[in-house]
Amino acid sequence: MSHFECIDSPKAAALIKDGAQVADIRDPNSFAQGHISGSYNLSNENLHDYISAADMDKPLLVCCYHGISSQQAAQFLVEQGFDEVYSINGGFEAWRVEQPDLCEIA
Known part of the structure; x- marks a missing residue:
């Protein structure tokens, strides 16, 4: 893959x-308040x-935060x-609403 792909939270x-790695590029305080489990x-x-x-x-x-900055970081x-990089559409703000079972919230 020579470029990243934007994907929704179910994908x-x-x-x-299936074992994908997750990198959260938000500031440490926001990350400490809540993040994708295992990120x-x-x-x-x-x-x-x-x-x-x-x-x-x-x-x-x-x-x-919202799926914009992650696109630059993904590239x-x-x-x-x-080899295989994805940006999550809607960022953590959408993730915590759509995938609450896969969140760690302080």
Whole structure:
């Protein structure tokens, strides 16, 4: 895959159940208040370490607040060598309404 794909929450949930990685690019406080279960809070500070340790062959879902910023991050991660990258439409705001069973809320 040379580019990312935008997907809805049901498709993202199915990928997660099949073992996809999830990177949440929101700020640490927002992430601490609630996030997709099993997601990793990705920031500029830990980006290099994340890329070094990640499984580039495993699907990667990128989540932000509303699904806009995650598209830029997803494209960047494709350019870093991830094979299969997705941006979640609607971001965490839509996710928590549509997939409440797959959320960790503080």
